Amino acid sequence: MTAPVLLSQIRGHGPLPKHIAIIMDGNGRWARERMLPRPMGHRQGMKAVREVVEGAIEAGVEVLSLFAFSQENWQRPATEIGALMSLLEEYIQREADELEAQGVRVQMLGDLDRLAPQARAAVDRVMAQTAKNSTLVLNLFISYGSRAEIVRAARRIAEEVAAGTLRPNQVDEAAISSRLFTAGGPDPDLLIRTSGERRISNFLLWQLAYTELHISPVLWPDFTRANLCEAILDYQTRDRRFGRVSV
Numbered sequence: 001m002t003a004p005v006l007l008s009q010i011r012g013h014g015p016l017p018k019h020i021a022i023i024m025d026g027n028g029r030w031a032r033e034r035m036l037p038r039p040m041g042h043r044q045g046m047k048a049v050r051e052v053v054e055g056a057i058e059a060g061v062e063v064l065s066l067f068a069f070s071q072e073n074w075q076r077p078a079t080e081i082g083a084l085m086s087l088l089e090e091y092i093q094r095e096a097d098e099l100e101a102q103g104v105r106v107q108m109l110g111d112l113d114r115l116a117p118q119a120r121a122a123v124d125r126v127m128a129q130t131a132k133n134s135t136l137v138l139n140l141f142i143s144y145g146s147r148a149e150i151v152r153a154a155r156r157i158a159e160e161v162a163a164g165t166l167r168p169n170q171v172d173e174a175a176i177s178s179r180l181f182t183a184g185g186p187d188p189d190l191l192i193r194t195s196g197e198r199r200i201s202n203f204l205l206w207q208l209a210y211t212e213l214h215i216s217p218v219l220w221p222d223f224t225r226a227n228l229c230e231a232i233l234d235y236q237t238r239d240r241r242f243g244r245v246s247v
């Protein structure tokens with residue numbers, strides 16, 4: 001079915017996920033199927049990013065979190081890392097004005113100190129340029145690992161307790177949440193992983209506690225706004241109980 005038809009189905013179908021997170025996977029396999037080098041898959045994957053940003057705005061989603069590069073991905077060959085970093089800069093260069101016009105607020109989350117200076121500058125620029133927007137918050141996770149994020153929060157808490165600015169009995173769930181990169185934002189309602197893989201791969205371990213999961217067989221470069229709508233329609237059939245009994 002086409003995206004406009006699916007969008008109209010979403011309207012009457014049930015509550016909308018406020019926050020959608022996506023593990024964008026399958027770029028390498030997409031390239032391999034075409035006997036192309038892996039970076040060509042990543043390049044094509046950029047088009048899918050544009051698709052889902054537009055789809056999320058059309059559907060009325062408030063927060064879109066995209067896992068673009070994990071801390072573990074630093075272990076890939078230097079040529080692939082180089083290609084991914086150049087694509088990040090190119091994406092920002094090409095899309096910043098359009099994102100700004102669409103009212104998208106871009107936030108980059110992760111260990112950004114590991115980025116090359118040029119990529120880091122581009123990241124800082126687009127965050128500053130779009131900081132006042134509010135139609136859609138676009139979280140791009142780069143150089144991100146969830147365990148490292150939790151360790152960082154724990155270390156901060158330990159430092160504050162040692163300094164006497166935080167009491168041990170003030171260390172609760174809110175204290176941890178507020179020291180994560182995602183501080184202040186809602187937890188994801190829906191997590192989509194593309195390419196058929198059924199794992200979390202160190203993404204948002206804390207924040208996904210009660211998130212609904214949708215595994216799509218589609219490789220990321222082929223993912224369209226219609227696929228996003230299908231995931232939302234699937235989400236709308238779920239009974240979210242949060243440990244309680246259904247009413």
Ligand code: IPE
Nearest residue numbers: 024025026027028029068069
């Ligand atoms: C996802 O695609 C993009 C990144 C992890 C940067 P992959 O590069 O993991 O593609 P596959 O899983 O090898 O197909």
Ligand code: IPE
Nearest residue numbers: 023024025067068069070201
């Ligand atoms: C997860 O995909 C990270 C991103 C999509 C950025 P990977 O391809 O790196 O994960 P694994 O290795 O299959 O678990």
Ligand code: MG
Nearest residue numbers: 025026027028
């Ligand atoms: Mg992969």
